[in-house]
Amino acid sequence: MKRFGIAEALREAIQEEMERDNRVFCIGEDIAVPGGWGGAFTVTLGLEKKFPDRMLDVPIAELGFFGVAIGAALMGMRPIVDVQYGDFLLLASDQIINNAAKMCYMSGGRAKVPLVMRAPIGATGRGAQHAQSLERFFTGVPGLKIVAPSNAYDAKGLLKAAVRDDNPVLMFEHKLLYGSRGARAEPGATDATSEIPEEDYTVPLDKAVRRREGSHVTILAWLLMLHHATAAANILSNEGIEVEVLDVRSLSPLDYETIGTSVQKTRRAIIVEEGPKAGGVGAELAAGIMERFGKNLLSPVTRVASPDIPVPFTPILENAYRPDVARIVDAVRRVVTS
Amino acid sequence: MKMPDLATTDSDIRLLRWFSQPGQAVQRGQPLFEVETDKAISQVESIATGILKEVRAPADSLVSAGQVIAVFELQSQGSGTSAIDPAPITASPVKVIASAPSAVAQKILGRGSELARDKIQGPALQPLAPAITYERSFLLSLYERMVLIREFEERVKFLFLEGTMPGTIHQCQGQEATAVGVCFALQPDDWITSTFRGHGHALAKGLTPQELLDELFGAITGCCKGKGGSMHVGNMDKGMVPGIAIVGGGIPLAAGMALAFKMQKSPRIAACFFGDGAVAEGAFHEGVNMAALWNLPVIFVCENNLYGASTHISKVMRNTRVSDRAAAYGFRGETVDGNDVLAVYEATRQAAVDCRAGNGPVLLELLTYRRTGHSRRDPCHYQPTDERELWFSRDPLDRFADWMSQNVAVSSSLLAQVKARVEAQINEAVRKAKEAPLPTLNDLNTDVFA
Numbered sequence: 057m058k059r060f061g062i063a064e065a066l067r068e069a070i071q072e073e074m075e076r077d078n079r080v081f082c083i084g085e086d087i088a089v090p091g092g093w094g095g096a097f098t099v100t101l102g103l104e105k106k107f108p109d110r111m112l113d114v115p116i117a118e119l120g121f122f123g124v125a126i127g128a129a130l131m132g133m134r135p136i137v138d139v140q141y142g143d144f145l146l147l148a149s150d151q152i153i154n155n156a157a158k159m160c161y162m163s164g165g166r167a168k169v170p171l172v173m174r175a176p177i178g179a180t181g182r183g184a185q186h187a188q189s190l191e192r193f194f195t196g197v198p199g200l201k202i203v204a205p206s207n208a209y210d211a212k213g214l215l216k217a218a219v220r221d222d223n224p225v226l227m228f229e230h231k232l233l234y235g236s237r238g239a240r241a242e243p244g245a246t247d248a249t250s251e252i253p254e255e256d257y258t259v260p261l262d263k264a265v266r267r268r269e270g271s272h273v274t275i276l277a278w279l280l281m282l283h284h285a286t287a288a289a290n291i292l293s294n295e296g297i298e299v300e301v302l303d304v305r306s307l308s309p310l311d312y313e314t315i316g317t318s319v320q321k322t323r324r325a326i327i328v329e330e331g332p333k334a335g336g337v338g339a340e341l342a343a344g345i346m347e348r349f350g351k352n353l354l355s356p357v358t359r360v361a362s363p364d365i366p367v368p369f370t371p372i373l374e375n376a377y378r379p380d381v382a383r384i385v386d387a388v389r390r391v392v393t394s
Numbered sequence: 395m396k397m398p399d400l401a402t403t404d405s406d407i408r409l410l411r412w413f414s415q416p417g418q419a420v421q422r423g424q425p426l427f428e429v430e431t432d433k434a435i436s437q438v439e440s441i442a443t444g445i446l447k448e449v450r451a452p453a454d455s456l457v458s459a460g461q462v463i464a465v466f467e468l469q470s471q472g473s474g475t476s477a478i479d480p481a482p483i484t485a486s487p488v489k490v491i492a493s494a495p496s497a498v499a500q501k502i503l504g505r506g507s508e509l510a511r512d513k514i515q516g517p518a519l520q521p522l523a524p525a526i527t528y529e530r531s532f533l534l535s536l537y538e539r540m541v542l543i544r545e546f547e548e549r550v551k552f553l554f555l556e557g558t559m560p561g562t563i564h565q566c567q568g569q570e571a572t573a574v575g576v577c578f579a580l581q582p583d584d585w586i587t588s589t590f591r592g593h594g595h596a597l598a599k600g601l602t603p604q605e606l607l608d609e610l611f612g613a614i615t616g617c618c619k620g621k622g623g624s625m626h627v628g629n630m631d632k633g634m635v636p637g638i639a640i641v642g643g644g645i646p647l648a649a650g651m652a653l654a655f656k657m658q659k660s661p662r663i664a665a666c667f668f669g670d671g672a673v674a675e676g677a678f679h680e681g682v683n684m685a686a687l688w689n690l691p692v693i694f695v696c697e698n699n700l701y702g703a704s705t706h707i708s709k710v711m712r713n714t715r716v717s718d719r720a721a722a723y724g725f726r727g728e729t730v731d732g733n734d735v736l737a738v739y740e741a742t743r744q745a746a747v748d749c750r751a752g753n754g755p756v757l758l759e760l761l762t763y764r765r766t767g768h769s770r771r772d773p774c775h776y777q778p779t780d781e782r783e784l785w786f787s788r789d790p791l792d793r794f795a796d797w798m799s800q801n802v803a804v805s806s807s808l809l810a811q812v813k814a815r816v817e818a819q820i821n822e823a824v825r826k827a828k829e830a831p832l833p834t835l836n837d838l839n840t841d842v843f844a
Contacts, residue, residue, distance in 0.1 A: 081657065109657075115687070120646045120680025127650020127664075130635060131585070133657060150677075154640050155647065164619025165841035166630045199842050222844040 057251040061235020065208035065252055066099045066174075069215040070136060072256070074107050077134060080219055081110035083125050084138040088113050096140045097176055097229075098236045122148035122173070126156045126224075129171040134219060142177035142190040142228065149193070156224040157199035171225070172218045178230045178280060178330060179367045179374055180242060187367035187374075189331030191228055195308045196340060201225040201261055202308035206233070206282040209250035210305060213259030221261060228307075230279040246283050264311035266318060270300030272392055273324040276315065276341060278304040281328040281379060288384035297392055307337055315341075316349055323354045324391050328384055333361035355394045360387045395426075395441050395466065397451075398555040399459035407431050409463070411453045414446050423548070426464065429457075436773035441552050444468040460557065526740065530802055534812070536578060536735050537798065540570035540791050541816045543594045546603055547766070549820050550593070550610060554770050558828065559610055563624050566594035568733075568765035571790035572697045573598035575738025576665055576758075579746060585633045585651055586665045587644035590625035592637035595667055599634045601627065603823040613830035620833045621841065641702075642668060642675030645694065649681045652690035652755070663691040663749040665742070671702025673716055682755065686723040691749035693742060694757045697732060699764045704776045720757040732760030733790040763788070 060068070074080045086092055087100040088111030094101025104111045114121040118139055125137035139145050145152070152173065159167045179187040195202055201223055205211035211229070218225035233248035267282065268289050277285040282303050289299035302318050304310070319325045325345055327338040342357040350357075362377045397407065410428040414420050425437040426446075440446075448465040451457045547567045553559045566573065569591075577586065577598035588595040596606055601617055609616025610624055617629045618636060628636035635651075638644035648666030655662040672678055673696065685692050696716045700707050707714050720727025726748070730741045738760055745756035763785035767774050774782075798804040 115680075115683060117680035117684065119677055120649075120684055123643070123646025123677065123681065124650035124653055124684055127647035127652075128654040128657070129650075130647065131651045131654035131658075133654045150640055150643060151646065155638065155643060159636065160844050161841050162618060162622040162626045163628060163630065163636045163841075164616070164621045165844070166618070167628075167636060168844040170844075201843075 057253055059249050060208045060212075060252045061237075061249045062205065062208045062211045062229065063097055063099050063234040063236050065212040065250070066215055066229070067094075067101065067103065068252070069212040069219075070100065071103060071106065073216055073219040074103075074110060077219075078110070079132060079134045080136065081107075081112065081128075081133060082136045082138075083112040083114060083121060085114055085116060085140050087111060087138065093240060095138065096240075097231065097234045098240045099138075099174075099234070118144050118147035119151055122151040123155065125171055125173075126151055126159075126169055129156075129169045129224075130159065130167060134170050134172075136172040136174065136215075136219065138174040140176070141186045142175035143185050143188050145173075145175050145190050146193070152194070152200070152224070152226070153197050157197050159199075160223070161199060168222050169224045170222045172215070173224065173226045174215075174229060175226065176229050176231045176234075178232055179378055180231045180244070181369070181371065181374060183369045184366040189228075189329070189336075191307050192331060192336050194226055195337050197308070199224065200308060201306075202228070203261055203306055204228045204230075204278045205259075205305065206230075206279055206303050207248045207250045208235070209252060210259050210303075212252060213257055214261065214305075216256075217258040217261050220258065225261060228279065232280055233283075246280060248283065260306075262306045262309050262311060264302055264304050264306060264314040266300065266314070267303050268299065268301035270298035271322060272297050272299065273326060273388055274300045274302055274315075274318045274322045275326050275328055275384070275388070276302045276304050277328040278307065279330070281330055284379065284381050284384055285328050287381045288388065291381070291385055292388055295389075297388060299388060304337075304341070310341060310344060312344060312348055315345065319345055319349050320352055323352055325353065325357045326384075326387055326391055327357065327359045327361075328379055328387075329359065329361045330378055331362055332364040333359055334364045336361055355391055358387060358391055360384055395462070395464040396557060397457045397459050397461045397463050398438065398557060407457050407459065409451050409453065409455055409457045410435065412449060413437075414440075416446055416449055418446055420444065420446050420466070422552070434773050434775055436775075438555070439552075440464075440466075441556060442466045442468055528736075530804075533798055533802055534804070534808075536574055536739070537791070537794055537809070538812045538816065539574045539578070539598060540735065540794065541812055542603070542819070543570045543573060543597050544791055545813070545816045545820055546597060546606070547593060549824060550607075551766070551770065553610075553824065560612055561610070561623050563593075563610070563770045564591040564768065565766045565770070566591050566764070568785070568789065569594055569697055569699065569762045571735035571738055571794070572695070572732045572760045572762050573667075575732075575735045575760075576667075576693070576695055576742045579739050579742035580633075580663070580665060581661075581746075583633060584663050584665065584746075585635065586667065587635050587648045587651070588628070588637045588667050589641070589644065589669065589672075590637055590639040591669070592625070592627050592667075595637075596627045596629075596634060599629075600632045601629050601634065603820055604826060605629065607823050607827035608830045611827050611830060612832060613827065614833045614837065615830045619837070619841070621837075642672040642677035642681075644668060645672065645675075645677050645681035646684070648692050648694070649685040649690055649755075652685065652692035652749075653688065655691055656688070661750055663693065663746055665693040665695055667695050667697060669702060670696060670698040670700065670707045670716060671705075671710070672696070673719070674702075674710055682720070682725075682757065683723050685755040686720075686725040689752055689754035691752070692755045693745045693749060694755060695742075696757065696759045697762055698759050699762050700781075701764065701768070701777070703768045704772070706776070715759070717757055717759040725754050725756065727757035727759065729759045729761065732762030733785075733788045733793065735790055735794050762790075765789075
């Protein structure tokens with residue numbers, strides 16, 4: 057087995073799927089430029105040499121090229137389209153939400169959009185418009201599947217599953233988890249590497265997974281926050297508080313079966329999310345947990361999230377924006393003693 | 395006849411005056427009375443042919459939607475018999491007699507830029523002069539398909555007014571030659587994308603009146619199993635993607651479909667229908683730019699009917715010649731008389747040849763006109779009367795019928811037979827559609843995902 061970071065794992069997933077099925081192609085900005093970067097976060101680096109006809113560089117026209125990808129998918133191709141920063145997805149919203157997500161239903165099941173979309177998100181010192189967590193704008197759109205891998209193993213398996221699924225799948229990736237190296241390395245990155253098996257494997261698109269067993273409280277998190285939650289759990293263990301950490305991983309649909317098993321055991325739930333508290337994915341999770349399992353809980357579901365502000369630039373404020381290990385530890389202590 | 399629901403708000407409906415008196419004969423389609431809502435004053439057409447027996451709401455009185463306001467004694471309007479009225483049913487009470495082309499050419503419209511005036515006086519007024527020789531049967535098939543679209547849309551209009559058809563409709567009477575001319579120049583396995591005004595495109599592409607009517611009635615036997623409706627008609631087995639109701643939204647899709655054909659090394663092409671209003675959308679710019687950049691086999695078909703909803707084209711762009719834009723992206727654009735079905739057919743054939751040869755996209759601007767409202771509740775008061783008369787004199791069906799009579803020895807009784815056949819087909823489809831099974835609640839949550 058080899059140890060890969062998320063960028064490498066995604067690159068391998070894309071390569072293997074393109075070798076396996078010649079309907080698969082990539083389309084995005086700066087993804088296939090000889091001597092270029094392989095996309096802003098190196099994911100497609102080198103693939104332009106292996107697949108010169110199936111790596112398409114596009115003009116800066118997100119609405120347009122997402123529409124192009126959807127049109128190609130309608131005709132049986134299996135595109136992987138990406139935005140350079142998740143914030144740019146908003147330009148493509150009409151095509152994603154009004155076209156891709158609805159085409160199957162409004163055709164009475166006769167039209168299919170086997171499309172994979174990829175978007176890097178998270179606050180990384182670049183300022184408010186290159187920093188948002190965009191999941192909230194697309195979860196709850198009927199017809200769209202949404203995943204968010206916290207580690208390389210999941211990233212590779214989820215991407216392969218997404219390519220093989222006949223529906224539009226949107227994968228959110230965190231900029232601080234790519235493990236990119238060299239000139240494109242991210243300051244402040246977190247280690248999200250995993251052992252990657254040699255054999256072909258996929259990860260189901262609709263399942264959450266328990267990362268750490270515990271009994272006193274369940275923390276639900278995804279992407280970077282999953283790592284902070286794990287770190288918090290390790291600290292709390294020294295105080296005799298055993299935190300169960302759940303990697304939500306599938307943001308649409310939400311896996312209430314796995315979530316329920318955990319929450320009904322611990323009877324306390326905390327959701328940790330990067331992004332403003334109001335209207336986040338955590339809001340949907342909190343409501344969903346309360347509806348299904350609220351009667352058994354020892355305390356109300358709590359959310360640890362960013363303040364309701366755009367992302368500030370200056371590091372002291374951006375660090376306050378991003379939920380950190382200390383805030384998570386604090387929240388757990390309060391919930392467990394309430 | 396019940397008062398149709400014309401108000402888009404809960405305002406009062408006031409019946410102002412009747413155009414016919416009890417005892418008088420009326421024709422289906424003839425204006426019967428005038429109403430006022432908070433939106434507009436409009437005329438409402440009679441839904442039946444016969445004698446107006448009784449008027450149940452006096453002039454200048456408030457009426458409510460659904461209230462019985464008139465009673466007719468019907469005459470049978472048989473189809474397939476010799477007593478066919480050869481005059482087509484029109485939405486307008488004015489039967490325009492086409493004047494000599496040169497006289498009409500001098501008519502100055504009060505609106506529009508110099509460029510718009512040039513367009514209207516220009517190619518639209520040349521006599522039909524096709525460049526290739528046609529089989530008589532092919533010409534008749536073009537005509538019959540245009541009649542099918544016109545009769546379908548007229549029938550749907552009345553079904554909607556009757557109150558039996560749910561939802562809304564965006565109709566295309568007057569734009570039959572654009573749909574038929576383009577679609578008949580495509581191969582059966584070529585694809586089209588369409589808009590919320592897609593009934594004509596669907597019929598031209600080969601969807602049946604039955605599957606469309608079933609869909610408009612919301613039946614499970616509809617082309618989209620009742621889940622799409624009027625704005626999303628399509629059939630993936632007949633090369634039509636469900637209509638995209640977001641203006642301009644289909645343009646990048648069509649480019650993407652053409653990209654797939656190119657990557658698949660297939661000879662297929664895509665034709666993308668959109669209106670003059672869509673040209674302002676960013677999606678137009680982005681879609682045509684990429685199509686040109688990658689030499690994609692897509693024909694961008696702009697049906698320029700001078701209006702985006704109720705707004706005249708001169709109010710939304712400085713250069714109103716849509717075809718000029720192609721050159722800016724490095725590909726070929728052409729303006730065509732959109733009410734000349736043979737001109738449209740020939741332009742599309744050439745464009746298809748260019749696309750299949752790998753020369754990249756073509757932009758066809760088809761000059762045409764909507765004889766009907768933007769959507770069914772729209773009485774078109776923003777269309778000046780002289781403009782309407784001018785364009786009605788260029789009606790695509792009348793012009794083609796006249797031309798065929800003069801050039802192909804087609805008798806008026808043959809054309810009448812075409813109309814009768816179409817009417818019979820539509821009558822049968824309506825009868826079946828009204829009884830077609832609806833989806834059940836078990837169908838509510840299906841087809842969200844493939």
